[in-house]
Amino acid sequence: MSENKDRPKLLIVDDNRQNIEMLMALFEDEYKIAAAINAQRALKIAQSDSPPDLILMDILMPEMNGYDLCATLKEIPSTKHIPIIFVTAVSEVMDESRGFNLGAVDYITKPFHPPMVKARVKLHLNLKRKQELLEKYAFIDALTEIPNRRRFDEVLEKEWNRAKRSHLPLSLVMIDIDYFKYYNDTYGHGMGDDCLKKVATTLEKSLRRGSDFIARYGGEEFMAILPGTTDGEAVTICHHIAENIRTLAIEHKSSSINDCITVSMGVATINPNEKIPIQKLIEAADKKMYEAKAAGRDQINHVILKED
Numbered sequence: 001m002s003e004n005k006d007r008p009k010l011l012i013v014d015d016n017r018q019n020i021e022m023l024m025a026l027f028e029d030e031y032k033i034a035a036a037i038n039a040q041r042a043l044k045i046a047q048s049d050s051p052p053d054l055i056l057m058d059i060l061m062p063e064m065n066g067y068d069l070c071a072t073l074k075e076i077p078s079t080k081h082i083p084i085i086f087v088t089a090v091s092e093v094m095d096e097s098r099g100f101n102l103g104a105v106d107y108i109t110k111p112f113h114p115p116m117v118k119a120r121v122k123l124h125l126n127l128k129r130k131q132e133l134l135e136k137y138a139f140i141d142a143l144t145e146i147p148n149r150r151r152f153d154e155v156l157e158k159e160w161n162r163a164k165r166s167h168l169p170l171s172l173v174m175i176d177i178d179y180f181k182y183y184n185d186t187y188g189h190g191m192g193d194d195c196l197k198k199v200a201t202t203l204e205k206s207l208r209r210g211s212d213f214i215a216r217y218g219g220e221e222f223m224a225i226l227p228g229t230t231d232g233e234a235v236t237i238c239h240h241i242a243e244n245i246r247t248l249a250i251e252h253k254s255s256s257i258n259d260c261i262t263v264s265m266g267v268a269t270i271n272p273n274e275k276i277p278i279q280k281l282i283e284a285a286d287k288k289m290y291e292a293k294a295a296g297r298d299q300i301n302h303v304i305l306k307e308d
Helices: 017-027 039-046 066-075 096-102 114-138 149-166 180-187 189-206 231-248 278-294
Strands: 009-013 032-036 054-057 084-089 106-110 170-177 213-218 221-227 263-270 300-304
Touching: 009 017, 009 039, 017 032, 017 114, 032 039, 039 054, 039 066, 054 066, 054 114, 066 084, 066 096, 084 114, 106 114, 149 170, 149 213, 149 221, 149 278, 170 180, 170 189, 170 231, 170 278, 180 189, 189 213, 189 221, 189 231, 221 231, 231 263, 231 300, 263 278, 278 300
Parallel strands: 009 032, 009 054, 054 084, 084 106, 263 300
Antiparallel strands: 170 221, 170 263, 213 221
């Protein structure tokens, strides 16, 4: 069996070890295999740091049967998208609709034809991969290839709730390319698109921590989410961003403040709590960005939000 870390992982759930061994022998040359002889073990594997890409599950098992295990897995956010195929004897398939209604994607009945079983597993793995790609691209800005506003909203809510639990600060940065309308008017929208791509790439590279996040917010505006970051630390990051953008040296002869592309930034920092709505953080960063533009552009304006 060849070693390949990128092979999909199958989880076989069956209280009969002979059935497990038979399926393992069928799939071990193409996939990574994990096995569980009961529901508790299956749940642990499914929720681990290395979850399966697909589950092959027997229906009749002690303590918790396959239908109940399927229902449980579909209620857990981290496991609900894992496709489940029931592998069971013909005499046990009393109500196929029950399994499909619970979220299973297919039934395979024993005794089974190995090529057919392998084809069905491959089909559902391909469908899962395509679904993941669709979901990924739904959150990616088509032009800049960084996360879009929809993804920004999702990540901000997650980090807001995390900051409330951990009692750590959260900083938000709104970034706007200075005089970008004039840039488009002067160089054309094709060059404008190239400019946006280069700025987006530079913003991504400027955020060094894994938890930092950047998204295209709309037009020439970008948003950076900086978890666990104080006001002073956020301003330092913004200076780093501004310098990196200037280092790009993208000519902008229509700018009245510099001969190359620059950005204005508004920073808002908060220790999230129940008394301040998340929208207030976005509005504060937006306000500070416009104040930076009004003050002459190519500047950073910041505020620490507190309870009224």
